[in-house]
Amino acid sequence: MDSPEPTAKTTTAASASASAATLATPSSASPVQESPFSNFLSNLSPIGPVKAPHVLQGFLGLNSPPLVFTSPRINALRETSFFKRSLCPQLPSVEVPQHDDGARKSADGPGDLEKSDLLLHGGLTAITHKDSDIKYSVQVQPSSPAGCVDEYLADHVEVDGANSTSVAQNSKQSSNVVQLSQSGISDSKKTILKFDDQTYMKMKVVVPEAMPGETEQNIQGKTTFDCEPNKIKDEKTCGEWTSNEGSNIESNLSLDHASSKQQYEGSNAQNDASAHGDESNWPPQLLPGQLQIVQTYEHSEENAGAIPRALVDSTTNDPEASQNQRGMSRRCLQFEEAQPKAIVKSTNPSDQANDVTDSRSPATPTESESLDSSYLDLSATFSKRQLVNLPQPVTPLFPPRHTGKSPLTNSKPSGIGLHLNSIVNALPKGHAATVGVKLTTAEYGMLETKTSIAVSSMTSESFDNMPLHILPPIEHHATPHAKRKYNSEHTDSFEEFNQTSPKKKRQVCMKKPLGTIDGEGCKRCNCKKTKCLKLYCDCFAAGIYCAEPCACQGCFNRPEYEDTVLETRQQIESRNPLAFAPKIVQHATEFPDDGNRMTPASARHKRGCNCKKSMCLKKYCECYQANVGCSSGCRCEGCKNVYGRKEDYVENEEMVSNRLSKDRSEGTFEDRLETITNKNDFLHSELYDSRNLTPLTPSFDCSDHGKDAPKSRILFGRCIPSPESDLTILSSYTRTLRSLEKSDFNDMLLETSKEVLDVGACGQRMDYNSTDMTDQFSSRCDTLADFRNLTPLDFPSTAMAPSTSCKVSDWTNASRLQLCPKSGSLSSGSSLRWRSSPITPLTQSDGTKNHQELDSDNRLCDILEADTPDILKDASTPIKSVKVSSPSRKRVSPPHTRGHELRSSSSGALKSGRKFILKAVPSFPPLTPCIDSKGSTNQNKSDFQEKK
DNA sequence: GAGTTTGAAACT
DNA sequence: CAGTTTCAAACTC
Structure with a gap:
């Protein structure tokens, strides 16, 4: 020292x-x-x-x-x-x-x-x-x-x-x-x-x-x-x-x-x-x-x-370039040059700088930088990915989580957790996407960083739309770039607060703009005694700073008190890692086993409500407030939730579980997939449309072309083994992925995604091939659950709880790795990606071949997973997470144990999760919108079939 | 706008 | 983990 x-x-x-x-x-x-x-x-x-x-x-x-x-x-x-x-x-x-x-x-x-x-x-x-x-x-x-x-x-x-x-x-x-x-x-x-x-x-x-x-x-x-x-x-x-x-x-x-x-x-x-x-x-x-x-x-x-060299070079060059570009160029350079390494060591800044600047195409200083950098970064990351090992080099993402502490870092990392919450609650669609990205980045480290970067680059455009001032800590801003843009656009708000600008972490809750989706964007809190530093405060809970619209008294949830906010967050997260995680998660259980059935509201409240007098028909009910049906997790009495009664939910779960068992015994895998995909698409569309929960950034939406987004969500939902899985989160991730696809990054991703998909297919095959499908599924589910447990997220929370992240980040990283693979196994579509999740190229013993290659793609998946884990964790299944992953991302934890438990518990959700997994696989093609190129999805599908 | 109701969050 | 208290939103008037 x-x-x-x-x-x-x-x-x-x-x-x-x-x-x-x-x-x-x-x-x-x-x-x-x-x-x-x-x-x-x-x-x-x-x-x-x-x-x-x-x-x-x-x-x-x-x-x-x-x-x-x-x-x-x-x-x-x-x-x-x-x-x-x-x-x-x-x-x-x-x-x-x-x-x-x-x-x-x-x-x-x-x-x-x-x-x-x-x-x-x-x-x-x-x-x-x-x-x-x-x-x-x-x-x-x-x-x-x-x-x-x-x-x-x-x-x-x-x-x-x-x-x-x-x-x-x-x-x-x-x-x-x-x-x-x-x-x-x-x-x-x-x-x-x-x-x-x-x-x-x-x-x-x-x-x-x-x-x-x-x-x-x-x-x-x-x-x-x-x-x-x-x-x-x-x-x-x-x-x-x-x-x-x-x-x-x-x-x-x-x-x-x-x-x-x-x-x-x-x-x-x-x-x-x-x-x-x-x-x-x-x-x-x-x-x-x-x-x-x-x-x-x-x-x-x-x-x-x-x-470092790259960085240095970039930095050296930066001066020449616009200042804004400098930052970006540095990043870009780092990534880009990282591979080239040799390029510059130190002294020849001009050349490198020129290169960097050239590579960049800054539209506006801030935006261009952000975008450019993101792209560059992405490219760099991808280049790394090509190696498959890339994730490690990319690693930096974690810091963002921590960033909660430091303004800069916070902005990026923290974003996730908070974003999720905010998104779920009130954030605009665009936010959701960003959130997902952030989450991934924050917790998933390298993968996250890459994804986040890609997302940021992708979303940077969308970010403009993102008005929300999300707390940095929770959410790791996907990339500074995004923040930058956002900030530029919303500077006014920041100015109001005074502080803010620099801190990326939480963005002050813009008055209403954020609520674009809901209209409210940020709820205005009216806290009087909590100083907006407790979950009582909607703003704080959502990971956003209070803004003018708020009528709070003695508010500390402002950029000026970022440190306080972060600390408080950490404390809360220490108590409950999922405290800042999105409350609304989609249930896998609701997935339409039948194919036709779509549970309009697959989403459910993580913890469920505890209504006794409102019969879940008023906003007192969090489920009702979120426009989601009650689930088995609810302890409500006399539930009459118009979005779905608890009783119905339970019944569904049972039916699903039954069907799953049936399907396994009877249906062919392909048939299931087809049916599932169809259903999923439908569900996704519904969910997507119906739900405010998953706000997609316009950019994402565009990338998704509408359909894709829903699909992606569906897939994710499928992927999620547990009923609690968060479709929203997944969707956000997928969106981010999609956004990435749009970016230059797409090509890289596509390639990687293809590989990943193949891998995922392999993984799936493995699973299917395995005599005990259920076991595998269960194990995977377990792993997912583990992930959830592991990464409570900060993503969200992590995102939310960047500060807490230290602990979380570590385990989350590991969990991610594991999760990715597992998740992949669980959900076909998403799972593939996840599986492929580069992070754990190997995690899955499934013997997937090129996990590494997949890893790059998987990163995105990982991110998604990371997000999902939070949700999932929160969600119904409190599956004990087994610490699984090693830093290397190999799966450490034995899924079996979990799977075992799951079986024993055999909640419908789990079963449903399994089904979903299978279904998800077929759905991939539609999912393609996700990061992976569509082609990749197709390939995956084909691969999967072949494997079969 | 004040007061009441409600249920989540926090506390014990 | 359960019970109680605190809190702020939702609701009513």
Whole structure:
């Protein structure tokens, strides 16, 4: 933890080369915040005073090189560190001033240093994530407290000054930085905003936001934060920029952090250890992010080197490109370059930058960036996917969850859980889609990140439609991009709140716009005693910030109190992981076994209602309020729910279970599939139309072409073994997937999807082939249930509970892996995808061949699964989740046990789930809308048949 | 708009 | 886990 200094020493000593030495020294200094280097730097350059701090910071980043020399690890990291260096310059300019100030302002004592170290570590971890995925950016922010950010920034700055690599950028930044430093912290911030244009402003904004979120953020961070809003407000889009760009900044920060981290680690083994320790010690918010990051880092380490380079290159290039693009380009570069790795290591920013910029096609700064980046990321991810192993590199997604803590990260990750809730409750269709994406990203890490990215890219357009200010923590914003766009569009709202802009996490609940679907969008709460920090508050429960329309008193559910909100969320989630999960889930049980029967309301309330006097005919009843029928989970008395009585539901379940048993014995698999598909389509259409619950983003809808969306939902529903499965969630995921398809990403996905489908088919075959179909199903169902349990989600919740995510994220990741495969087995259509879910290429022993290939697609599935799990979990089946998956995504848990239990319990739902699974398979073709290309679905189907 | 009813959330 | 309390929305007037 405290080792930073030692590391610095080592680094300095090691840094024999002049450039390396300069860089290294700063880096070392930056962590420690010691001024020797800064002084030295100041002396060297006229900018000195300003740069000195920057240099220090930058050097921190630079230190990595020296560090490299010092520590054996460094070698591995070196490349990354170098890349990071290049990257650092970009960020540094912005952060450096803050960092320096913050460091100085903050107690100079060792404690501060430790903090910084911790932060740095967190940043490093975050960086690793970055390398793997876009998510990293998000993670970084969330994970790293403001202090961390500052340090990182400082490092970057130093790097800029020190490194010649990113000359142009550095020059720009350095100038800005210098000015800032001179002006003073607050002034510097202001100036930064001005200077930064987009990127710089973003950086500052991000930092301040992050800082404010944390309790003890550096004074600088606070000052910046305070100042920023005003400036932002002044600038029309300040809020927007912050929010939108926040993602970029996050990415940048994350990158920087990553670079610093790597360097840092490389230089000091101790630092690494300390870093880990620090991570553990970090504030809860940070911890989750860090944890996630760490995990991802581990996975991504292989790729880390390449990625960092890419990042660095991108960053270097970014300066040249528009600032907005920078963030995006970085991400994109990371992904894109990650594969190429070789491309640039560090110094040749221009070339890479050019490439990046070229690749990008920014329509508008924010949007274009977001979109472009998303696309790029996607492409990168896909390229990775091609390898099948990609998921790991992509890893960064997790951080988003954690992001709840850090504004940036929060925005992305948190989105999921909250989104789900919000979506279910009131979010517009578009939101739902986003939610799904977010969820996936947040919890599923790499896969999620990819998907999220893809989604974000895809949805970015749709995001415009997304007015909701979803709490970041819960939902991991699929991608910063989406946020960006969203923010830009909704900046006004943000401005109102003042804060907000940067924080992506929760988006303030737009007055009514959100409710586009419902009309309400966000309910206006009227909390008086809970400060809108309890589930009593609809806004809080939905993962959104309270907005003007709210009549709440003493409201803390506002961006200004993001930290408080996140903490509270975590607490609530700790008590009930599903607290923020969507309440409405679709029941598999209702699936039309007969084929003709469509349960208009397949959706059900997770926990069910407990009405005694309202007979479920008033809005007191949550089921009624959600326009869903009561289910066996309800404890209502005298249920007369017009959407479906509890009694009827129970009967259905029984019938379904009976039929399933029958079908198994009698019907041919294909026939079933056909019938099922037909039914499903119908159901989907109904559900989709009837339900407000699953708001699709327009974009998604478009992609789906209407039909597809419903189908996809249906499939998912089928996939869900348990009656409780959330169609809505699934649908959202599918939508996201679809959106992805639209994007460039589609091609990649299609290929992968095909493979995945094949795999899924194989998996299904396996299942079917297996003598005990039921067992398999049950097991799968179990796995799904496990997933549910595992990933309560945050997706939603996770999304909602990004903060809690730390724990959740870990297990969720594992669960995902398992789930994917299992899920695949369960539900044919969705299952295929899930199965294929790359995450667990292997998870399923089913022996699917190319799980890896599938994995890429599976990621999406995973995401979906992740979402579904939450729902599922919540939903009826409290199946005990068996921790299953290992980080590697292999299935650890034995589904059988569960399956066994399920059998024994033999709830109709389970049975129905099985049927669904079979059905789902056939439905794939229709589902195609989902991420997977239609062709892929067809192939899957064919494959499946063949296998049969 | 005030008061009552209701059921979920929170607490014990 | 069950019972009680608290809370805010839904509802009524």
